[in-house]
Each structure stands twice: as structure tokens, then as C-alpha cells.
Amino acid sequence: MPSGAIKLSYPSNVTETTLLAARPDSVGALLVNQAKASSTKEAFRYLEGDRWVALSWTETKDKAFQLAAGLLALGIEREDRVAIASNTRMEWILADLAIMCAAGATTTVYPSTQHEDVGYILHDSQSKVIFAEDDLQVSKVLDHLGEVPQLIAIVQLDGKVDHDKVMTLADLEKLGREYLEANPTAVDDVIATIGPEDLATLIYTSGTTGRPKGVRLVQDCWTYEGAAIEAYDIIYPDDLQYLWLPLSHVFGKALIAIQLHIGFTTAVDGRIDKIVENLAVVQPTFMCGAPRIFEKVRARVMTTASHGVKAKIFNWAFGVGRKVSPMRLAGEQPSGLLSVQSALADRLVFSKIKERMGGKIRFFVSGSAALNREVQEWFHAADLLILEGYGLTETSAATCVNNPRATRFGTVGPPVPGSEVKIADDGEILIKGPGVMRGYHNLPEATAETLIDGWFATGDIGELDEQGYLRITDRKKDLIKTSGGKYVAPQKVEGVLKVASPYISQVLVHGDGRKYVSALVTLDPEAIEGWAKDQGLSYSSFDELAGSREVHDLIESQVTEANQSLERWETIKRFEILPSELSVEEGEVTPSLKVRRRAVEEKYADVLNSMYDSD
Numbered sequence: 001m002p003s004g005a006i007k008l009s010y011p012s013n014v015t016e017t018t019l020l021a022a023r024p025d026s027v028g029a030l031l032v033n034q035a036k037a038s039s040t041k042e043a044f045r046y047l048e049g050d051r052w053v054a055l056s057w058t059e060t061k062d063k064a065f066q067l068a069a070g071l072l073a074l075g076i077e078r079e080d081r082v083a084i085a086s087n088t089r090m091e092w093i094l095a096d097l098a099i100m101c102a103a104g105a106t107t108t109v110y111p112s113t114q115h116e117d118v119g120y121i122l123h124d125s126q127s128k129v130i131f132a133e134d135d136l137q138v139s140k141v142l143d144h145l146g147e148v149p150q151l152i153a154i155v156q157l158d159g160k161v162d163h164d165k166v167m168t169l170a171d172l173e174k175l176g177r178e179y180l181e182a183n184p185t186a187v188d189d190v191i192a193t194i195g196p197e198d199l200a201t202l203i204y205t206s207g208t209t210g211r212p213k214g215v216r217l218v219q220d221c222w223t224y225e226g227a228a229i230e231a232y233d234i235i236y237p238d239d240l241q242y243l244w245l246p247l248s249h250v251f252g253k254a255l256i257a258i259q260l261h262i263g264f265t266t267a268v269d270g271r272i273d274k275i276v277e278n279l280a281v282v283q284p285t286f287m288c289g290a291p292r293i294f295e296k297v298r299a300r301v302m303t304t305a306s307h308g309v310k311a312k313i314f315n316w317a318f319g320v321g322r323k324v325s326p327m328r329l330a331g332e333q334p335s336g337l338l339s340v341q342s343a344l345a346d347r348l349v350f351s352k353i354k355e356r357m358g359g360k361i362r363f364f365v366s367g368s369a370a371l372n373r374e375v376q377e378w379f380h381a382a383d384l385l386i387l388e389g390y391g392l393t394e395t396s397a398a399t400c401v402n403n404p405r406a407t408r409f410g411t412v413g414p415p416v417p418g419s420e421v422k423i424a425d426d427g428e429i430l431i432k433g434p435g436v437m438r439g440y441h442n443l444p445e446a447t448a449e450t451l452i453d454g455w456f457a458t459g460d461i462g463e464l465d466e467q468g469y470l471r472i473t474d475r476k477k478d479l480i481k482t483s484g485g486k487y488v489a490p491q492k493v494e495g496v497l498k499v500a501s502p503y504i505s506q507v508l509v510h511g512d513g514r515k516y517v518s519a520l521v522t523l524d525p526e527a528i529e530g531w532a533k534d535q536g537l538s539y540s541s542f543d544e545l546a547g548s549r550e551v552h553d554l555i556e557s558q559v560t561e562a563n564q565s566l567e568r569w570e571t572i573k574r575f576e577i578l579p580s581e582l583s584v585e586e587g588e589v590t591p592s593l594k595v596r597r598r599a600v601e602e603k604y605a606d607v608l609n610s611m612y613d614s615d
Contacts, residue, residue, distance in 0.1 A: 025195055240284045
């Protein structure tokens, strides 16, 4: 490692050391242990039609064992890859647990992955079975059967395509029941042989640039995540999680591993458009999400309270909340007049926001991308805590996370127990610990470049404060250098723009080496259409509205406001409003909602060039 690097390891004690050392060898063992300890306690809650249905820990284990036995009957052996191409749903979790219990390794496939990349992932991973959600996902596999001669079966979750390789989930369950009748201890026997260094998961990075790489995560990566978060002492067995995150993404996958270890309950529904509605019904105690979700909630609340008396009450309440927020962070409570004002602000405004979130939230956790500090402070002013965390696919997600008892806004917290962080001489963040990948699949050169003596080079730039809290400042490869020799961190500028305008949905800051940077922005359809209605504007399509002079002037005024909080060389001199939001389907954002910079820059190259050509 570079000489002079700063090193931080989480301060250990006997309890943490014991918890980490006592972790089981495998995910399958975690499930067995939790089923024994919690048996009839609710493990999962999911929707059948419009009705929430519960599964106990014993029922979860029995269903997973049945599917695992079906995989064994199909011929799945140690570390054989089994893929899952599906949105987040209960069947995804059961399929993954079954793969773990059969000693296989889960290959994750985002349901939005294009046909040719599905063929590439199945070929690169040499997956022998794939769980496919519906006809569309099955068709992606069938289109590339010639590239995957090793494929034994396609297990379709909804419906059934007429093909000799396609079977239903019920078919696999029947096969598993028959296998267990003949071999009652088969799954238990297999779990007993699984070691901590056996391959558990191949997670293919969503790839903001280039082809996805398969990240090799072993059983110990997942059992460590559960033990580390238990040792960190922020989530408990009586908690209720609401889970919507893509399970093909490392963040969602880690949350299941943590649940298996701690034993809390999870309500599952992967539909993003149902998040707020479900929060009110499920009433979870915590939820994890990407920053985009919290940005949209903030923007939606702000645009619904932007006029008249309602706006005055709203602004007054948040003024009070901002005074109380630092006191809460310091473990104190307001007194005197401020205490009275705080109670009134809560009754008139904040209680209604919290009720929309279910009313029982202890905290949210934000990950996958940088959370703007102003968004975090806005939520906390309303007495809703967002803990920012940090991790990558290559580190099994949770490397750092803030503690609700000692939160520092603007940081991603200290490393969780058992993980270490170094800051190299050039500012790059280096990570070491049990959660770090064992390499990229079939890519020894890429592995050697990023994994040196057990330290993973993240590609992120950061710094550690005096308390050991990590602050992410940018990505090495994303920094923009102006002709004046100044460096611009695009994520910083993008965050400032989104905070300045509740109507801006997404931003991509771009530079071509000149003295200034430009930006592509998209609009939140619901927010901007509400504004247009208030202004009495008429339009025949969203495209027409986005391109109108009135909307351009509105966004220009907010860009000007945002520029006031930026250094001169960071300010946006030109911007263009795109006709629609960037989408996963168009390959413009990843399933974890990060903008694919290269793809967007290539698609809108003419628009970007015009902003410089007009100078």
C-alpha cells in the first residue's frame, strides 16, 4: 500500500470479536439456525394479489429446502451457478436461499438487462439453471440458448412458455418433494459440507461503463455482513424492514443476509411506485433506499406546500425543525419556547409527513450513491433520520454506515466492525475485510489491478475526519478538469442543482476541457405538471411542456440560485432540459438508479456539443 496512507480500523471489544468469530460457515447454516431459534416468528410478509401474507421462519426454511432439493434433483453441485432474473419478490428470496442450501452460487441478472447481456452473463458464469420471472425474461434466455449449452432448465415464476427446457416453480417444488421423500436429510447434509470460502454469489455489476463484471462473493462475505451489523448494534430482532430494493443489487442482497443473522421481519414488494403507499400500510421501523427515492419524496412534499397559508406554516415549521435538528444530533431536547414551537410544528406539519412514512420509522438508510447533505438535513428537520452508508458490490455492500446514536451528516459513517479503511496518497479509498470480494470472475487482470494484498481499490476519493468517519468526495474517473486547471466534482454540482429545484429530477454535469461546465437536466413529471397547472399553462404533451420558454426560465432561475453556492469554476454556464427522465429501460441509468454517464453522453452528444459550440 502507498507509504504514508492513513489507516482506520473500527475499535473492537470482546463482544464484537465474539460475534464476528461465532458466525456460521454459510448462508444455509444461517437459515437453519434462525429457523431453530425463531421457528413460528414471522420472517417475511409479501403480497398475494392485494393481501399481505406472512411466512414464519420455519415455513421459509421448508420452502427453501423444497426448492433446494429440486435443484439437487436437477444435478446442481457445489458452486454450480444458478441465475435469477426477476424483480424483487418473495420468490426471488426463496430461490436464492434454495441455491445457497444446495451449495450452489447465485448469478444475479437484473430484469432490465438487455437480451445480449443476458446471454453474455449466462455464458460467462456458466449458469446451469435460471429462475426467470415471466415470458419476457424467458425469451431473453431462449434467444441465446446457443451460447449456453450447459443450461439444464429455465424455472419460470409466472406463466409457462412452451419449451422443453422451461418448467414452472410448481414443477421444481414437486421435484423437490419427491427428492426429499427419497432422501429426507439431503439438504441438511449438503449444508453441513459448505465452507466459508465456497462461492456464494456472482453479482454482475450494473456497469456505468463497459460490460458487466462478475464479482465473486463467497459464503463468508454474507455471514460476515450479518455478524458485523449485529455487532454494530443498530438493528434488532423486533424490527420490521420494508424491502423494495433490487435483489440483483448487492445492497438488497446484503439486507437479506443481515436479516438471516439478526432475525427481524421483512415486508417485500419491489414496485417502486408503491413505496409510499406501502410504507403507510406496512409501518416498518426501517427502510433502505437509493438517494433518488429520498430526493423525490422531498420534492413531492415541497411542491404540495408551495402556496398561500399552507406554505407559510410549512416554512415556519421547517425553520423550527432546523433549529431543533442539531440539538437532537447532540442527544439533547429543546426547552422553553423552542420546545413549544417544536411540538406545534410536529402537530401541524411533521406528524403528517411521518404518518405517510408509516409512523414507526426509526431511521432510513441511504446507499448506492451519494446522498446530498441538504436532503438529509431536510428530513431530520422533520424528525426523520436518514443514515448514509457506503459500500460497493466488491465489498458486499455495507462497509461503512452512520450510527443513529452518533450520526454525522455529510459522512458515510465509520467502518463497521471487522472492516478497515485506508486513504491512499492520491486520496483513493482502500478497503480490507471479510466482505471484500475474492476477485472478478474470469478477469484475472482486472482483479490484480484492484485487489492488492487483500485491499480493494474503490476508485472513490475520500477523507477521514478526526472521529474516523469517512467522507466521499468523488469518483477518480469522473473528475472534470477545466482549461484553467481547476477540477470539478460533478456529483457535488449535481447534488446542489437537485436541492435547489424540486422540479429537477436528474442531472448530468459535463465538461469538455473548456473554462466552464454544462448540464443536462430532466424534470419530475408530476412536480412540473403541477407547477404548470398553477401557472395556467396549456400544453399538448410533456415534451412540449419541457421545451417551453416558461419552464426554461423557471429552471434557469433555480440554476442561477444553485450557482451562488458553488465555486466560480464549478458553476453551470449552459444547460439543456431533456424531453423525458433517464430510464433503466433505455440503458441511461442503472437499476440502482445511478446515471450511466458514458451512455447518456453518447446518446446526447449533439446536445452537449451545441452548448459549447454556441459559446
